[in-house]
Amino acid sequence: MSTSENSYSEAEALNLLAQLERILDLDPLIDEVGFIHPSQFATLKEEIGNSLSSEDKDHESTSFWIRDHKLGISTQILIPVYKAAKHAFISALRQYKTPGNFSGKFQDDSVAIEVMIHSKALLLLSCDFATAWNSRKLIVSNKQLLPILMDELRLSAVVLSHSPKSEQAWSHRRWVINMISRNCSTLQWIIERESELVEKIAERSKMNYRAWNHRCWLVSFMTREQVKVCCGTISGLFAIPQIHFGIHVLNELKQARNWSGLHVADNSCFHYHRRLMIWNLEGFCHIQDNNSSGYFVETYQVWKEELDWNESLIKRYVGREALWLHRRFLSLYLIKHIATHLLGVSCQSKPKASVDIDIDSLMDHELCLVHSCSTTVPNANFEEFQAQAIHSAAYMLWLTKQIPEYQGIDIQEKLRAGAGDISRMLKRSCPDRSSLWDYLVDYHSEP
Amino acid sequence: MGELAADKHVKYIISVEKKKDSFESVVMEHLRLNGAYWGLTTLDILGKLDAVDEEDVISWILKCQDESGGFAGNIGHDPHVLYTLSAVQVLALFDKVDILDADKVSNYVAGLQNGDGSFSGDIWGEVDTRFSYIAICCLSILQRLDKINVDKAVEYIVSCKNLDGGFGCTPGGESHSGQIFCCVGALAIAGALHHVDKDLLGWWLCERQVKSGGLNGRPEKLPDVCYSWWVLSSLIMIDRVHWINKDKLVKFILDCQDMENGGISDRPDDAVDVFHTYFGVAGLSLLEYPGLKPIDPAYALPVDVVNRIFFSKK
Numbered sequence: 187m188s189t190s191e192n193s194y195s196e197a198e199a200l201n202l203l204a205q206l207e208r209i210l211d212l213d214p215l216i217d218e219v220g221f222i223h224p225s226q227f228a229t230l231k232e233e234i235g236n237s238l239s240s241e242d243k244d245h246e247s248t249s250f251w252i253r254d255h256k257l258g259i260s261t262q263i264l265i266p267v268y269k270a271a272k273h274a275f276i277s278a279l280r281q282y283k284t285p286g287n288f289s290g291k292f293q294d295d296s297v298a299i300e301v302m303i304h305s306k307a308l309l310l311l312s313c314d315f316a317t318a319w320n321s322r323k324l325i326v327s328n329k330q331l332l333p334i335l336m337d338e339l340r341l342s343a344v345v346l347s348h349s350p351k352s353e354q355a356w357s358h359r360r361w362v363i364n365m366i367s368r369n370c371s372t373l374q375w376i377i378e379r380e381s382e383l384v385e386k387i388a389e390r391s392k393m394n395y396r397a398w399n400h401r402c403w404l405v406s407f408m409t410r411e412q413v414k415v416c417c418g419t420i421s422g423l424f425a426i427p428q429i430h431f432g433i434h435v436l437n438e439l440k441q442a443r444n445w446s447g448l449h450v451a452d453n454s455c456f457h458y459h460r461r462l463m464i465w466n467l468e469g470f471c472h473i474q475d476n477n478s479s480g481y482f483v484e485t486y487q488v489w490k491e492e493l494d495w496n497e498s499l500i501k502r503y504v505g506r507e508a509l510w511l512h513r514r515f516l517s518l519y520l521i522k523h524i525a526t527h528l529l530g531v532s533c534q535s536k537p538k539a540s541v542d543i544d545i546d547s548l549m550d551h552e553l554c555l556v557h558s559c560s561t562t563v564p565n566a567n568f569e570e571f572q573a574q575a576i577h578s579a580a581y582m583l584w585l586t587k588q589i590p591e592y593q594g595i596d597i598q599e600k601l602r603a604g605a606g607d608i609s610r611m612l613k614r615s616c617p618d619r620s621s622l623w624d625y626l627v628d629y630h631s632e633p
Numbered sequence: 634m635g636e637l638a639a640d641k642h643v644k645y646i647i648s649v650e651k652k653k654d655s656f657e658s659v660v661m662e663h664l665r666l667n668g669a670y671w672g673l674t675t676l677d678i679l680g681k682l683d684a685v686d687e688e689d690v691i692s693w694i695l696k697c698q699d700e701s702g703g704f705a706g707n708i709g710h711d712p713h714v715l716y717t718l719s720a721v722q723v724l725a726l727f728d729k730v731d732i733l734d735a736d737k738v739s740n741y742v743a744g745l746q747n748g749d750g751s752f753s754g755d756i757w758g759e760v761d762t763r764f765s766y767i768a769i770c771c772l773s774i775l776q777r778l779d780k781i782n783v784d785k786a787v788e789y790i791v792s793c794k795n796l797d798g799g800f801g802c803t804p805g806g807e808s809h810s811g812q813i814f815c816c817v818g819a820l821a822i823a824g825a826l827h828h829v830d831k832d833l834l835g836w837w838l839c840e841r842q843v844k845s846g847g848l849n850g851r852p853e854k855l856p857d858v859c860y861s862w863w864v865l866s867s868l869i870m871i872d873r874v875h876w877i878n879k880d881k882l883v884k885f886i887l888d889c890q891d892m893e894n895g896g897i898s899d900r901p902d903d904a905v906d907v908f909h910t911y912f913g914v915a916g917l918s919l920l921e922y923p924g925l926k927p928i929d930p931a932y933a934l935p936v937d938v939v940n941r942i943f944f945s946k947k
Contacts, residue, residue: 264656276709312660316755317711323757357759364758393854395809402805453852457807460796464805507840507852515796584836618846618878619839625876 199266202249203274206259206267206307215255217340218347219310222258227251230258259310268311275304279321298325306341313345313352323361332370338362339376343383350391356400367407377407378433385445388455398454402461408433410469435466436488443495450499453508460515463488467523482524489520497555505573510581517552518588521545549600556582560611576616579608583626635887637922638895642910643681645895646672649907664706666697670719671911677726677935678918678926687727694720695732702734702741703755713755714742718767721774725938730774739777742768750785751803761802762793766815770932773822774942787825790816798833810841810850814863821870821931835873838864846881847900857899858889858909861916866930869919883920886913 194202210216222230230251251258259267278300302325305318312318322341326334339362345355363380367373384401388394439462446455467485493516500509525545559578586601609627613620649672652658661668669690676682696708697720703712704720717738724730745753745768752764765786772778792804793816799808800816813834820826841848841864847856848864861882868874888901889909896905897913918928927936 261656265659268656268659312663315660315663316713317663317705317709320711320755320757357757360759361757393851395807395851399802399806402801402807403803405805451853453854454807461805511797511852518796580840587832618842618881619876622836622839622876 194263194266196270199270200274202263202267203270203307205250206271206310207303209250209252209257210306210310211303213252213255213257214337214340216252216257216344218256219344220256220258220348221261221264222251224248224260224262226258227260257310264311268308271304271308271311272315275301275308275318275321278304279317282321282325301325309341309345309355310348313349314354316354319354319358323358326362327365330365332366332372335362335366346383346387350387350394351396353396356396359400360403363407373407374433377404380404381433381438388445388449388452392449393452393454395454398458401458405435405438405461405465408435408438408462408465410435410466435462435469438462439466439488439492447495447499450503450506450509453511456508456512459492459512463492463519486520486524489516489524492516493520500555500559500574505570505577507573507577510577514581514584514588517548517585520548521589546600552582552585553600553604560608572615576612579612583608583612587626587629635890635892637887637914637917637924638890638892639679639924641892641895642890642897642914643676643679643684643895645891645905646675646907646910647684648895662707663710664716666694666704666706666716666719666723668907669694670722671907673723673726674928674934675907675911675914677938678914678928680924680926682726687729690723691727691729691732694723702737702739704738711755712741714745714752714764714767714771715754717742718771721771722932722934725774725934725942728938728941730942733775735775735777739772739775739780742771743777743780746781746786750782750787750789752786762790762800762812762819763802763815765790766819769819769822774932776942778823783823787820787823787828790819791828794828797837798830798835799837807851808837810838810848810860810863810867813838814867817867817870818931818933826870829871831871831873835868835871835876838868839873839876842877842882846878846883846885848877848882855900856885858886858897858916859899859912861886862912862919862933865916865919866933869930879920883917883922886916889913 227248231247249260249263278297282297282301301321305321308315308318322338326338339359342355342358342362345352349355359380363373363376366376381401381404384397384404387397391397439459442455442459442462446452446459449455466488469481493513496509496513496516500506500513503509525548556578560575582601583605586605589601606627609623613623616623649658649668673682673685673690676684693708694704697704697706697710697716699705699712701712703714704716705712706716721730721733721738724733742752745755745764747753747760751760751762752768753760754764768781769778769783769786772780790800793800793802793806793812795801795808797808800812801807801809802812806812817826817829817834820828840852841850841860843849843856845856847858848860849856850860850863865874865877865882868877885901886897889898889903890896890913891898891905894905895910896907897910898905899909914925915928915933918925919930921927928934929936929939932939
């Protein structure tokens with residue numbers, strides 16, 4: 187990026203910072219920020235017509251652009267504004283932390299306000315400047331007021347609109363939510379908004395690990411049973427229903443399928459499904475009473491639904507690694523944890539619901555699926571079909587190796603019967619991993 | 634196949650410090666200590682650590698230390714374990730760990746262990762298995778592992794293991810090659826690798842190699858030179874490195890070099906940076922590329938440096 191930092195004097199840089207801070211102060215609802223090349227300013231201005239008021243100074247209109255709560259900052263001024271913001275922030279923070287000031291009582295609120303103003307400007311320019319986030323935590327934790335905490339969530343969202351992978355911005359949200367969760371009944375409402383925010387950001391920022399990690403973290407706040415959660419209102423900022431249902435983890439799973447079905451290459455969204463499903467299942471461990479078999483049958487049905495959904499995607503989107511990896515999880519978990527558990531439940535007493543889990547026929551189904559995916563290779567889109575064949579074969583081998591011996595010799599026999607052929611096929615079409623395939627052939631030929 | 638342009642990379646790393654004209658480099662100043670670790674370790678692997686002024690580096694590092702004992706990414710910033718490990722590692726490169734008050738630094742790190750065995754990155758409480766690795770690696774170098782509850786730390790890392798054999802940031806987090814390196818590295822240093830299902834994890838890791846020979850960090854992602862380090866070092870620690878095609882990986886890394894001005898990028902023809910230059914050179918070292926010092930896969934320091942820490946007569 188070419189810059190002409192030297193063409194800005196210190197006074198000009200301070201002036202630019204003051205303009206930026208004024209803009210942020212005048213419009214507290216800014217929800218998006220971006221850096222714009224000077225040449226784009228002209229285009230943007232043409233689009234909106236000459237709507238800038240006469241008050242706008244010449245270089246303000248070529249340094250900042252604001253409309254509909256979207257803020258654009260010229261790339262031309264980034265370095266001088268950043269330097270001015272950093273300098274102003276550091277000196278305000280130093281003043282805030284000097285022993286006279288830092289008495290825990292904060293008689294001098296004006297210094298705290300300075301720190302808040304400058305750190306905000308700084309974070310819009312340098313999203314992972316941890317010391318600036320920390321200073322806000324320090325000040326906010328001394329106030330403990332919900333509207334102020336909500337402001338922090340909003341600032342973090344603005345930063346994420348520009349830097350969706352900012353680790354510090356995501357971490358700041360978790361800190362704020364933990365603060366809110368201590369003494370606030372609006373939490374469920376906030377968790378729902380958080381989940382929506384991740385989805386919105388994931389739409390623009392593909393396979394964003396930090397964003398999905400945040401969504402996985404939210405799961406522990408979700409309920410496993412339908413319970414009513416009473417909510418208060420956040421003073422004047424938002425209209426919040428007085429009675430609110432907590433997010434139910436299975437509803438969230440159903441909801442998540444809509445998005446994931448359209449983003450089949452995004453491994454993170456399927457991991458989110460796994461997280462929800464395991465969280466739901468773990469709830470069972472805490473119940474262990476007379477209702478347990480009913481609960482378990484429900485879980486089994488959820489699993490079957492997910493398997494069917496996954497299969498339909500595998501057939502529609504040929505050769506997607508993330509879909510096959512998700513299937514590995516679904517099948518193994520079903521066999522290893524759910525089926526055995528359910529069999530255990532029905533052994534002890536008469537099963538309360540008529541669910542017949544036949545692992546044998548489940549495996550037959552998987553073998554059939556793999557067979558159909560590894561043999562049909564049409565001429566068109568050869569690469570995709572070859573990928574499908576490799577992923578399906580690897581899926582079967584993986585399952586064969588993971589299913590524990592105690593599950594019964596029948597399944598093992600069934601799976602092993604074709605394992606040797608599959609290994610050889612993989613060795614031909616995927617020679618880079620030949621040592622792994624060799625190892626597995628040896629493994630399967632062991633008595 | 635091109636060769637490693639070692640001299641050009643040395644020149645590139647030394648020049649990075651002086652180039653401060655782009656916004657991208659200016660906004661990285663908060664993690665300068667990480668940058669110092671990446672750059673200086675690369676120089677050491679290339680046998681050119683003497684190209685920098687040791688006194689300058691060390692006096693600057695000491696200015697980054699906070700009164701809590703932890704280090705900040707640069708002078709005047711807040712301390713964090715991320716930079717504390719880098720500080721200790723860089724001092725180890727220069728054989729100057731002794732100038733630290735080891736108890737003070739290790740008390741800072743040990744003070745961040747939580748009741749469940751996990752570690753926070755700083756006083757603000759974010760928990761991540763990366764911080765577990767940092768704490769264990771840092772305290773091991775300082776020979777102060779007795780200051781933490783290692784069993785609990787191991788227990789927490791194991792609780793972050795997924796059904797695919799990999800590890801995430803927190804329990805239930807998605808497997809990611811970077812997190813896997815941290816968890817496997819921490820378990821290796823703590824002598825607890827038996828908690829890893831080596832076949833299962835090895836399988837997931839070797840599936841990170843894509844057609845071009847490069848490694849990705851998660852399924853369906855593009856290959857990236859930095860995973861040459863994270864995936865490869867993990868595969869070495871669990872003894873499954875023969876499951877990938879090493880020659881193709883060497884070629885992929887070499888194809889990411891800027892042959893004119895030095896430096897290595899994430900993928901062929903992208904812009905270079907010091908982070909990917911380090912991971913490229915460190916990856917080649919793990920692949921036993923000729924002319925490079927061997928690097929330790931758990932401590933992420935040259936093997937001779939690690940040996941000096943643990944076997945020197947002091």
